[in-house]
Every structure is written in structure tokens, then in C-alpha cells.
Amino acid sequence: MNILVAAPYGMYHDFSSSFIHNQLKEMCRLGCNVTVLVPVAYFSRICTGRRAVSFSQKKVLDGVEIYFVSYLSLSSIGRNGFNIASAQASIMLFVRKNFKDFLFDIIWVHTFGLGEKIGYRLKQRYKKPLILTTHGGDTERFADRYVDKKSSQVYLIDEIIAVSSKLSKKLENLQMGVPIRCIENGFCTENLVKPFKGSKRVIQVGHLIESKHYEITLEAVGMVRKKGLDIELDIVGEGPWKRKLEALVEEKGLGDCVTFHGQLDNREVMHMMAGADFFVMPSYPEGLGIVYLEAMGEGCITIGTKGEGIDGIIRDGENGFLVERDDALAIAEIIETCVKDRGLCRRISEKACASAAGFSWEKNAGRNLEVIRGVKAMKI
Numbered sequence: 001m002n003i004l005v006a007a008p009y010g011m012y013h014d015f016s017s018s019f020i021h022n023q024l025k026e027m028c029r030l031g032c033n034v035t036v037l038v039p040v041a042y043f044s045r046i047c048t049g050r051r052a053v054s055f056s057q058k059k060v061l062d063g064v065e066i067y068f069v070s071y072l073s074l075s076s077i078g079r080n081g082f083n084i085a086s087a088q089a090s091i092m093l094f095v096r097k098n099f100k101d102f103l104f105d106i107i108w109v110h111t112f113g114l115g116e117k118i119g120y121r122l123k124q125r126y127k128k129p130l131i132l133t134t135h136g137g138d139t140e141r142f143a144d145r146y147v148d149k150k151s152s153q154v155y156l157i158d159e160i161i162a163v164s165s166k167l168s169k170k171l172e173n174l175q176m177g178v179p180i181r182c183i184e185n186g187f188c189t190e191n192l193v194k195p196f197k198g199s200k201r202v203i204q205v206g207h208l209i210e211s212k213h214y215e216i217t218l219e220a221v222g223m224v225r226k227k228g229l230d231i232e233l234d235i236v237g238e239g240p241w242k243r244k245l246e247a248l249v250e251e252k253g254l255g256d257c258v259t260f261h262g263q264l265d266n267r268e269v270m271h272m273m274a275g276a277d278f279f280v281m282p283s284y285p286e287g288l289g290i291v292y293l294e295a296m297g298e299g300c301i302t303i304g305t306k307g308e309g310i311d312g313i314i315r316d317g318e319n320g321f322l323v324e325r326d327d328a329l330a331i332a333e334i335i336e337t338c339v340k341d342r343g344l345c346r347r348i349s350e351k352a353c354a355s356a357a358g359f360s361w362e363k364n365a366g367r368n369l370e371v372i373r374g375v376k377a378m379k380i
Helices: 019-029 081-098 113-127 137-148 164-171 214-226 242-251 264-273 290-297 328-340 342-356 362-377
Strands: 002-006 032-041 058-060 065-072 105-108 132-135 159-162 179-184 199-203 232-236 258-262 278-280 303-306 321-322
Touching: 002 019, 002 058, 002 113, 019 032, 019 328, 032 081, 032 113, 065 081, 081 159, 081 164, 081 278, 105 113, 105 362, 159 164, 159 214, 159 362, 164 179, 179 258, 199 214, 199 290, 214 232, 214 242, 214 362, 242 278, 264 290, 278 290, 278 328, 290 303, 290 342, 303 328, 303 342, 321 328, 328 342, 342 362
Parallel strands: 002 032, 002 105, 032 065, 105 132, 132 159, 159 179, 199 232, 199 278, 232 258, 278 303, 303 321
Antiparallel strands: 058 065
């Protein structure tokens, strides 16, 4: 099976933590030949005052052939019409020059928006089946436009893969006329640790942006501290909300128990999770953040938001906890209860580990390959 993948740069620039790469690496082990095209924006001197740099780089890693293909961008946001057209043109030119015979069986793109538009052009030119995987944020930003299917090219997609049941239900409700399959993300399960450490440490990992709702976690930690429990919070990540969150820590008098660690590589994050008892991420909207699975695999008592992507994987009160949106009090009560009841803490932690073990990249790759083979068979 020869597969051509188009993946956003933001999902593929760091191989150590790229879930797409981990997935494709396993597909190579299953006998697939995988080529990845990653569009990379460079900026016009006119717009930025900086020198424009054009490049195309190739890497072969873990059996996956990866090409970084540059395109001219007029905006750092990367979502305007010119940028999308520029990326489409650059990818099409690159493919014509480097894959003249186009021996791929399947075109597989990631995300609505840029990835989707590249997929349309490739399918129209080469008449191969097109599969799209949606990851959450892209669904929230783009999918509602398909209610008006007359102005859409969504009919060109042969199957959509959603990474959580929440996303698949949203897409089904839009009645897009495209088959939809739910295949949850995986994570690296090789290093699952013994559950429950008794450290009283809480960790939250992710971009420091509004939708991750770090302020709710801070409020919950403050409530628990007021009860006389000496828990500590580690915040891992960077983003535009950092200064606001640092100010909030000072305002709440939590400077002695909250640490901002900045951006860490995946191994460092896993090491920190291995030393924590609680992982809290009350984010919304949320597809299925792999970080939840990683935390469960490290034995953390994991707290997420009801109705979001992790709902269904976390079974409330059994292998983790789910709370309503913005409910800092509920988070605080869960942490307090677990700190005081080590037996409960250990049971939840052990079941979290056991649940996470079922989400290996090998299993994920196998399920995706099943979809790809099915789509190919239908088009023969």
C-alpha cells in the first residue's frame, strides 16, 4: 500500500512528539510505503521586512519519507485565501516534479482547512481516493460551513476519520454525505509506569491559550491549598496566555506552589507526569488530546471535561474523573478526596493505566489501515 500524506507543519515539526509520525511509523511496520508532504510557510519581504527563504527539505525517519515544501505566505496566521492557494500550488508543483508517475494508492490529509484543500487538488488531478482525518480544533473552525454543501467540495472526500466520538457525532449531525469513522488517537505505551506515587503533585500540559482553561486549574489548586493540603502545580507549555496566568498566580498568592516550566520535549513531559499524582486539563472545546492518554498511562488521576473528546475514554469515578465546564470546585473536591483516600487514589490510578494500555499506536495504525484498504477496495 503506497500512501501519500499531507500534514500541517504544526503537527509534524517535532518528530519526538508528533503523533502523526508515530502513527505513520507503525503503518510502515505494517508494510505500507508512506510519503509525507508538509507545507511550510515562508514570509514575503514586503509583509515582514525579513528576507524570504524558499526551501524544500527531505528526511527519512523510521521508514517514513518526509518532504517539507515551502510556500509563500502573506500572513503568519496561514489561513487566508492567498496562503491556501499558495500552498496548494507549491504542493502540486512539487508532486508533478518529483512523483511524475504518481504511484500512490491513497491520498490521506490531516485537518479541515489547509490539508483538506490540498487533498481536493491532488484528488482532482490524480483521481485517487481521498481520506481526511480531523483532530478537533479544525472541526470547530471549519466544519460548520459544510451545512451549505452546494458551495463545498466535501463530496470529494471518500471517508472522514474523527479522533473522538464527540467529533464524529458533530460531523454526523452536519449530514455531510461522507462516511465517518471514529478512531481514537494512540500514544507510546512502551513505558507505562507503576500507578500512584503519593506525591501530591498536579500537572497540566498544553499550549497556554484560553481554551485550555488553566485559570480553572489555578482556582481549584487555590481551593485545595486553603484546606491545608500542600499540593503543588506544574504547568508545562508556552503560549500567549503566559503573562496573564503568571499574574493570576501572583494575585491568588500561589507563587510558592505553582511552577511554569515552559516548553519541554516529550521525554521530559513524560518524566514529570511519572512523578505526578494528578493530571488536570479542563479544556473545551477539545478533540482527543493525546496528553490525556499519556497522563493515564503514567498513572495520573486524570480530570477532564464532560462532553469533550476524552469523555467515553474516561469513565467518571472509575478510571478518572469528568467535571462540568468551568467547575473549579468539583476539581478541588476530587483532588481533596483522593489525597485523603489513598485506597481510592490507587484504584483509580491502576484502572487509568489499564485503560491507556489499549491505545497503542500499533492498534491505531491497524484500524486506520483497515479504513484505507476498505476505501481502496470500493474504488477499484
